[in-house]
Amino acid sequence: xxxxxxxxxxxxxxxxxxxxxxxxxxxxxxxxxxxxxxxxxxxxxxxxxxxxxxxxxxxxxxxxxxxxxxxxxxxxxxxxxxxxxxxxxxxxxxxxxxxxxxx
Amino acid sequence: xxxxxxxxxxxxxxxxxxxxxxxxxxxxxxxxxxxxxxxxxxxxxxxxxxxxxxxxxxxxxxxxxxxxxxxxxxxxxxxxxxxxxxxxxxxxxxxxxxxxxxxxxxxxxxxxxxxxxxxxxxxxxxxxxxxxxxxxxxxxxxxxxxxxxxxxxxxxxxxxxxxxxxxxxxxxxxxxxxxxxxxxxxxxxxxxxxxxxxxxxxxxxxxxxxxxxxxxxxxxxxxxxxxxxxxxxxxxxxxxxxxxxxxxxxxxxxxxxxxxxxxxxxxxxxxxxxxxxxxxxxxxxxxxxxxxxxxxxxxxxxxxxxxxxxxxxxxxxxxxxxxxxxxxxxxxxxxxxxxxxxxxxxxxxxxxxxxxxxxxxxxxxxxxxxxxxxxxxxxxxxxxxxxxxxxxxxxxxxxxxxxxxxxxxxxxxxxxxxxxxxxxxxxxxxxxxxxxxxxxxxxxxxxxxxxxxxxxxxxxxxxxxxxxxxxxxxxxxxxxxxxxxxxxxxxxxxxxxxxxxxxxxxxxxxxxxxxxxxxxxxxxxxxxxxxxxxxxxxxxxxxxxxxxxxxxxxxxxxxxxxxxxxxxxxxxxxxxxxxxxxxxxxxxxxxxxxxxxxxxxxxxxxxxxxxxxxxxxxxxxxxxxxxxxxxxxxxxxxxxxxxxxxxxxxxxxxxxxxxxxxxxxxxxxxxxxxxxxxxxxxxxxxxxxxxxxxxxxxx
Numbered sequence: 001x002x003x004x005x006x007x008x009x010x011x012x013x014x015x016x017x018x019x020x021x022x023x024x025x026x027x028x029x030x031x032x033x034x035x036x037x038x039x040x041x042x043x044x045x046x047x048x049x050x051x052x053x054x055x056x057x058x059x060x061x062x063x064x065x066x067x068x069x070x071x072x073x074x075x076x077x078x079x080x081x082x083x084x085x086x087x088x089x090x091x092x093x094x095x096x097x098x099x100x101x102x103x
Numbered sequence: 104x105x106x107x108x109x110x111x112x113x114x115x116x117x118x119x120x121x122x123x124x125x126x127x128x129x130x131x132x133x134x135x136x137x138x139x140x141x142x143x144x145x146x147x148x149x150x151x152x153x154x155x156x157x158x159x160x161x162x163x164x165x166x167x168x169x170x171x172x173x174x175x176x177x178x179x180x181x182x183x184x185x186x187x188x189x190x191x192x193x194x195x196x197x198x199x200x201x202x203x204x205x206x207x208x209x210x211x212x213x214x215x216x217x218x219x220x221x222x223x224x225x226x227x228x229x230x231x232x233x234x235x236x237x238x239x240x241x242x243x244x245x246x247x248x249x250x251x252x253x254x255x256x257x258x259x260x261x262x263x264x265x266x267x268x269x270x271x272x273x274x275x276x277x278x279x280x281x282x283x284x285x286x287x288x289x290x291x292x293x294x295x296x297x298x299x300x301x302x303x304x305x306x307x308x309x310x311x312x313x314x315x316x317x318x319x320x321x322x323x324x325x326x327x328x329x330x331x332x333x334x335x336x337x338x339x340x341x342x343x344x345x346x347x348x349x350x351x352x353x354x355x356x357x358x359x360x361x362x363x364x365x366x367x368x369x370x371x372x373x374x375x376x377x378x379x380x381x382x383x384x385x386x387x388x389x390x391x392x393x394x395x396x397x398x399x400x401x402x403x404x405x406x407x408x409x410x411x412x413x414x415x416x417x418x419x420x421x422x423x424x425x426x427x428x429x430x431x432x433x434x435x436x437x438x439x440x441x442x443x444x445x446x447x448x449x450x451x452x453x454x455x456x457x458x459x460x461x462x463x464x465x466x467x468x469x470x471x472x473x474x475x476x477x478x479x480x481x482x483x484x485x486x487x488x489x490x491x492x493x494x495x496x497x498x499x500x501x502x503x504x505x506x507x508x509x510x511x512x513x514x515x516x517x518x519x520x521x522x523x524x525x526x527x528x529x530x531x532x533x534x535x536x537x538x539x540x541x542x543x544x545x546x547x548x549x550x551x552x553x554x555x556x557x558x559x560x561x562x563x564x565x566x567x568x569x570x571x572x573x574x575x576x577x578x579x580x581x582x583x584x585x586x587x588x589x590x591x592x593x594x595x596x597x598x599x600x601x602x603x604x605x606x607x608x609x610x611x612x613x614x615x616x617x618x619x620x621x622x623x624x625x626x627x628x629x630x631x632x633x634x635x636x637x638x639x640x641x642x643x644x645x646x647x648x649x650x651x652x653x654x655x656x657x658x659x660x661x662x663x664x665x666x667x668x669x670x671x672x673x674x675x676x677x678x679x680x681x682x683x684x685x686x687x688x689x690x691x692x693x694x695x696x697x698x699x700x701x702x703x704x705x706x707x708x709x710x711x712x713x714x715x716x717x718x719x720x721x722x723x724x725x726x727x728x729x730x731x732x733x734x735x736x737x738x739x740x741x742x743x744x745x746x747x748x749x750x751x752x753x754x755x756x757x758x759x760x761x762x763x764x765x766x767x768x769x770x771x772x773x774x775x776x777x778x779x780x781x782x783x784x785x786x787x788x789x790x791x792x793x794x795x796x797x798x799x800x801x802x
Contacts, residue, residue: 023783031779099776 007048015041028083028093032076039072107150107157108168108188111239114150114196115249117143119232125225136221137211140228144204147235151196158193159628167192167305169241185303187241190629191456195238195381198460202373202467203231205603209471210365212599213478223263223363230256234374238381243292243302243311246382250288250346253378254281257370261362273358280355284345291338295389298331304385312388321392329402336390336403340383340410347379347440350414354700356437360429364474367429372436372466377459380443383407384452384459391451399534400448408448412530412539414441417697419549423556423682424693427484428473431557434696435510436466438546442526445539450529453626457618458522460625465509465519465611471604472503475596476561480568486557487676491566495593500562502604507558509611511551511661514654518615523547525618525626528649548656548663555664556682564672568593620646 018037025031043065050061087093121143125136161168167189173181207227214223233256236249255278262274296302299316301309308315320332329337343349348356359371370376383390390403400408418438425431439462447455477484479496493500509519527547530540595601618625620643667681683690692698 019786023779023786095778098778 002052004048004052007044007052011041011044011048014038014044026094026096028086028095028098029080031095032079032083035079036072036076039068043068105157105168107153108170110150111154111170111186111188114147114154114200115232115235115239117147117150117232118228118235122225122229122232125221125228128221130219130221133220136224137207140224141204141207141211143228144200144207144231147231148197148200148204151193151200154188155193155197158188158190166307167241169303169305169307171241171303171306182244183242183301183303183306184245185241185306186239186245187305188239191381191384191452192238194456194460194625194629196235198463199231199234199238199374202463202607203234203369205606206365206369206373206467206471207231209368209474209600209603210363212597213365213474214363217363219263223260226256226259226263227366227369230260230370230375234378237378241304241310243295243304243386246385247288247292250342250378250382251285253375254278254285254346257281257359257375260366260370261359263362263366267361269358270361273355273361277355277359280352281345284342284352287338287341287345288343291335291341294331294338295335298335312386317388317392320389321394330393332389332392333401333403336386336401337406339386340390340403340407343379343382343444344410345379346382347376347444348414348437349379349410349441349444350417353414353418353437354703357430357433357696360427360433364429364470364477367433368467368470368474371433372470373463376436376440377443377463380440380447380455380459383444383447384456387447387452390447404448405535406448407444408530408533408535408539411441411444411446411448412542414438415445415546416542416549417441419546419553421693421696422553423549424680424690426486426680426694428476428486428489428557428561429470429484431486431553432466432469432473435469435550435553438550439466439510442523442543442546445530445543446526449533449539450526451630453618453623453629454525454529456629457625458526461509461518461522461611461614464607464614465506468502468506468604468607468611469510471600471607472499472506475499475600475604476503476593478596478600479593481593483568485676486560487673488568489561489566489593490564490568490673491562492593493562495566496595498595498601499604502601502608503562504558505608506611507554509615511554512547512653512657513661514650514657517612518610520654520657521615521619524650524653525620527653528620528646531645531649544653544656547653548660551657551660552664555661556668559664559668560673563669566593567673567676 015038018034018039018041021034021037022031023034025034046061046064046068050056050059050064053061083093086098090098092098118140121139125139128136167187169185169187171183171185174184175182207224210223210227214220217223230253233249233252237246237253240246240249258274258278261277262271264270265274292302295311298320299311301311301316303310304312306313310316317332320335321330323331325331325334345352356371356376360367362371390407391401393401415438418434418436418441422431422434422438425434439458443455443458443462445455446458475496476489476492476499479492479499480489483489505517509517511517512520512523514520527540527543530543531537533539616622680690683694695701
């Protein structure tokens with residue numbers, strides 16, 4: 001088992017934990033944290049595939065990771081703002097009770 | 104065509120315009136409302152004076168000045184409206200605007216405390232405009248339209264205090280009673296149009312009142328041997344009788360006194376009720392048209408004379424036994440209108456119109472004086488509770504006395520003498536019968552008598568108002584009401600009310616000298632002849648005896664009034680009437696106006712009620728039954744149709760629709776709205792995709 005597979009295992013574990021958190025938690029903030037974990041699993045994959053890839057000297061993987069981290073930061077800010085607005089609107093952060101998307 | 108004839112429409116248009124603006128004002132804008140109405144009336148008065156001066160300058164015997172215009176087209180004919188200026192119009196214009204102006208000014212004082220002051224002036228100005236429209240109209244149609252607006256404003260103003268049930272009922276009564284007469288007017292007008300093809304009165308030879316149109320009307324006869332012109336005349340007279348309170352249709356006029364007193368003065372004494380007399384004067388050529396071979400007066404004029412004479416004596420007798428100060432004057436108005444009609448019937452336009460003009464001045468004066476008395480006695484209208492007002496209200500007393508003597512026809516110095524004498528003289532010379540003359544003479548005696556009675560009750564003796572108010576708790580409460588800071592003593596009215604009285608009084612006295620037998624200026628002005636001053640005319644046969652006998656009758660009436668009411672002062676408000684003590688039965692019959700209201704109630708109104716009940720029964724059981732059968736039939740059809748629809752056509756559709764909606768419901772389960780559910784599905788899909796890819800790679 002080479003080291004790439006270890007990284008991939010780690011990242012898929014991280015992704016699975018994030019997915020499980022996003023699916024099971026009731027609180028919208030914890031769901032957001034779960035989504036951040038899944039994003040970081042993807043970042044880990046970028047780094048791993050770049051490090052053990054064909055052309056490690058080009059720094060493309062790092063670029064991607066930095067991009068995706070900054071996008072994730074922006075996304076977290078927007079997500080928190082949405083949650084805050086939704087909380088002010090419905091006085092709850094419980095996702096089971098926020099079901100107004102129902103058709 | 105001169106400026107004044109072209110712009111004659113301005114005279115009625117100004118008050119109507121003022122009424123229109125006033126209608127838009129706020130309820131509290133009292134000063135603009137009053138000044139608009141009074142200002143427009145003053146302008147109209149000036150224009151009326153211009154018109155009057157213009158007719159004075161016209162050469163004698165000229166055709167009336169008219170101004171025609173097209174209104175609308177029907178078929179290939181244009182309907183024309185028109186106005187005119189002739190001496191009759193000019194005299195009426197000046198009278199209506201002048202009396203109207205004074206009464207407007209007076210109203211500003213009388214209605215000062217009324218919260219609907221603005222509405223009052225709006226109606227008043229509208230009335231004045233419509234009345235002036237009646238006066239200038241040269242088309243029967245235009246006259247009829249203005250006539251109906253006048254009727255409407257009369258209704259509105261009688262019912263001005265509509266919260267009072269009596270006022271509302273009186274307004275309704277006036278409106279309906281005059282409508283009955285107006286139906287005759289309308290039929291007459293339609294008949295005239297069908298015969299002559301025009302409703303213009305004068306149209307340079309082609310009008311309905313000119314010989315080309317009258318000749319065929321005179322030549323044909325209709326039912327009962329009447330000529331067509333007489334029949335139309337009698338129909339139009341129905342309208343005039345309704346408006347002018349002639350006997351069968353007089354019942355509304357006394358009740359109309361429920362309105363504010365300036366209204367009684369302006370509408371129900373001076374101008375509107377005179378409109379009927381004016382109408383007959385206006386269409387006099389039609390009324391008097393006869394074939395050249397017949398020398399007796401036409402049937403239409405005979406009807407006018409008899410109705411007038413009966414009305415004159417009727418009103419005078421009833422006025423003797425009334426206690427309400429305004430009702431006495433109202434019945435007196437009925438009686439005087441009868442005189443005017445009689446004057447038109449026996450003596451022609453000038454005789455009737457002369458009395459109309461003098462009466463307008465002195466009756467307006469009397470009504471305004473009565474209003475001043477009522478105002479001074481804080482709303483009391485019962486003459487038994489007045490008395491002694493001579494000391495409290497000197498100005499009102501003096502002017503009222505001038506009006507009273509003018510109404511009685513006190514010899515030589517008062518206008519009523521000359522105008523009434525002209526009527527009696529003409530009645531004396533009437534070729535058909537002497538009875539109207541005797542009725543008129545008896546009416547003159549009674550007029551002097553009831554006016555003396557009223558003067559003694561109101562102005563002489565001691566004041567009975569305070570004594571009465573002690574006995575009557577309601578009245579006493581009224582006096583102690585702090586909202587009405589009036590003393591127990593009556594008081595003189597403010598200057599805005601007394602000045603119109605003072606202006607009217609000289610007219611009530613002096614106007615008669617415009618139409619004495621020696622110098623019949625007024626008569627010649629209306630008849631378009633020239634009349635120089637000639638004192639020998641006094642001594643023509645028949646004038647002096649009639650004059651002396653009518654003077655004797657007036658003196659007798661005054662003396663009788665003094666004998667019954669002035670000899671001993673009236674002790675208290677409860678003491679019975681002197682005449683009532685002497686003849687209680689007769690007095691009660693007169694007090695109830697011969698029970699004519701009760702008679703109408705028992706006959707016409709009961710008949711009408713019975714007829715309405717019958718119609719109602721017919722509606723409920725016969726027509727309603729038929730309608731019900733039809734409706735049940737339709738319901739039956741609808742039921743069958745419904746069964747077919749529901750059972751056959753609908754069920755197929757229903758099945759289809761239910762299938763669609765059930766599948767929709769199933770799909771809707773996916774859209775639960777839980778974000779995590781969606782996420783879960785995405786996760787499952789991802790796992791499935793990964794497994795598929797891995798297995799696909801191996802295969």
